[in-house]
Amino acid sequence: MDLVEVLPERLHMLRFPIGQAYLWRDGEALTLIDSGHAGSATAIEDAIRSLGLSPERLERIVLTHCHRDHIGAADELAGRWGAQVLAHRLEAPVVRGEVPVPEPVLLDWEIPLYEHGLTVPEAPPTRVDREVEDGEVLPFGDGAVVVHAPGHTPGSIGIHLPHHGVLFAGDCIAGVGQVMLGVFNVDRAQARASFRRLAALSPSVACFGHGDPLTTDAAATLHTAAESEPSVP
Template identity: 70%
Template sequence: MDLIAVRPHLYMFRFPIGQAYLWHDEDGLTLVDAGDVNAAAPIEEAVRGLGFDPAALRRIVITHGHRDHYGAAGELADRHGAEVIAHRLDAPVVRGETPTPEPVLLDWELPLYEHALTVPEAPPTRVDREVADGEVLDFGGGAVVVHSPGHTDGSIAVHLPRHGVLFTGDSVAGVGQVMLGVFNTDRERARASMRRLAALGADTVCFGHGDPLTEDAAAVLKASADRDSGLQIEHG
C-alpha cells in the first residue's frame, strides 16, 4: 500500500486496486472508503506512521457497495469503535442482505472487470448510519453527502465546502485522464451525477481510482463532464 499526502488534513491510501482517503480533524479521523478485506492492517500501520492513533478513527464513510471500497470497514470499525456510514440504497449490499447489482459493461470494460473481480469478496459489514442526499456529516467543517447514482443506486460523493474538497467515489475516475467511472449499472444516471459533481466547483477532487486532481480541478472536472456529455450527444 502506498501513502500519499494530498493536501493538509488529507491523505490517500493506494491499494493494488482502488484507494481510500484519511481526513484529519483535531477531534478525530475519518476514512472515506476502506479498501479490500486485507487493508485493515496496512491502514492502521500508515495511520500510526503519520503520528495518529487508529483509536481516533471516528467514522468510515462508504461511497458505494463494492468489495474494494468496504472490505476492511467492519474490521476497522469493530477494533476502533468507528461509525460505518453508507447511503440507504447501498446499505443492504454492504450488510450482505442483497447481492451486488451487476454493471452494464461496454466491450472495452470487460477485461478491466475481470481484473477487478480478483479483489477478495468483502464480508457482510454493519452500517450504523444510513444517509441520503444533502445530509451533513460531522467532519471537515461539515461534509455534505451528495447522492450520485449510476455507478450503483446508492453511490455517494462527499463534499467539504469549507475546504473545497470533493470525494467522488467511483462516479468519476482519474486513471490517465479524468473520465466517467467504469462498471456502471446505469450509464445515463452516472453521466448526470458526474455533471452534478462538476458543478460543485471543488478545488481538490479525490477519485476512487486514479490520482487526485489538485490543479485547476473545477475546470478540468467540468470540461471532462462536458466532453462526456458531448460524446453521448454525438453517439447516442
Template identity: 75%
Template sequence: MDLVEVTPRLHMFRFPIGQAYLWRDDTASGTELTLVDAGNVTSGPEIEAAIRSLGLRPEDIRRIVLTHCHRDHVGAAGELAGRYGAEVVAHRLEAPVIRGERPVPEPVLLDWERPLHAHGLTVPEAPPTRVDREVEDGDDLGFGDGAYAVHSPGHTDGSIAVHLPRHGVLFTGDCVAGVQLVMVGVFNTDRERALASFRRLAALDPATACFGHGDPLTRDTAKVLAEAAARDSSAG
C-alpha cells in the same frame, strides 16, 4: 500500499486496486479521523500502520464513510469499525447490499470494460459489514467543517460523493475516475445516470477532487471536471 499526502489534513491510501482516504479534524477535544472508503478485506493492517506512520492513532477513527458497496471500498470497514468503535456510514439504498442482505448489483459493461472488470474481481470479496447510519442526499456527515453526502447514482443506485465545501474537497467515489484522464467511472449499472451524477459533481466547483481510482486532482480542478463531464456526456 502507497501513502500519499494530498493536503496536510488529507492522505490517500493507494492499493493495487482502488484507494481510500484519511481526513483529519483537530477539535477542542482532540484529533478525530475519518476514513472515506476502506480498501479491500486485507487492507486493515496496512491502513493502521499508515495512520501510525503519520503520528496519528487508529483509535481516533470516528467514522468510515462508504461511497458504495464494491469490495475494493468496503473490504476492511467492518474490521476497523469493530476494533475502534467507528461509525459506518452509507447511503440508504446501499446499506442492504453492504450488510449482505441484497446482492451486489451487476454492472452493464461496455466491451472495452470487460477485461478490466475481470481484473477487478481478483480483489477478495468484502464480508457483510454493518452500517450504523444510513444517509440521504445532503445529510451532514459530522466531519470536515460541514461535509455532506451527495447522492450520485449510476455506478450503483446508492453511490455517494462526499463534499467538504469549506475546504474545497470532493470525494467522488467511483462516479468519476482519474486514471490517465479524468472521465466518468467504469462498471456502471446505469451509464446515463452516472453521466448526470458526473455533471452534478463537476458543478460543485471543487479545488481538490479525490477519486476512487486514479491520482487526486489538485490543479484547475473545477475546469478539468467540467470539461470532462461535458466531453463524456456528448460522447454518450
C-alpha cells in the same frame, strides 16, 4: 499500500493495488472515506500510526458505494476501534450482505478490466450504523455534505467539504490517465448526470476511487470532462 499526502495536515490517500481510500483529519479525529479491500485493516492502521496518529481516533468510515475494493476492511476496522460505518440508504442492504451487489452493464472494453478487479478479495458482510441521504451534513471537515450520485451503483455517493473545497467522488469519476466517467456502471446515463452534478460543485481538490487526485485546476478539469461526456447512453 502507499500513503500519499494530498493536503498537509488534513488529507492523505491510501493507495492499494486496486483502488484507494482517503484519510481526513480534524486535529486528531479521523474519518476514512472508503476502506480498501478485505485484509487491508492492518496496513491502514500502520499508515495512521506512521502519521503520528492513533487508530483509536478513527470516528467514522464513510462508504461511497458497495464494491469490494471500497468496503472490504470497514467491518474489521470498525470492530477494532468502534468507528461508525455510514452508507447511503440504497446501498446499506448490499453492504450488509442482505441483497446481492448490482451487476454493471459493461461495455466491451470494460470486460477485461472488470475481471481484473474481481481478483480483489470478496468483502464480508459489513455493518452499517448510519444510513445517509442526499444533502445530509456529516460532522467532519467543517460540515461534510452527502451528494447522492447514482449510476455507478444506485446508492453511490460523493462527499463534498465546501469549506475546504474538497470533493470525494467515489467511482462516479475516474482519474486514470485522464479525468473521465467511472467504469462498471449499472446505469451509464444516470452516471453521466451524476458526473455533471459533482462537477458543478467546482471543488479545488477532487479525489477519486481510482486515479490520482486533482489538486490543480480541478474545477475547470471536471467541468470540461463532464461536458465532453455525451448526453445519450
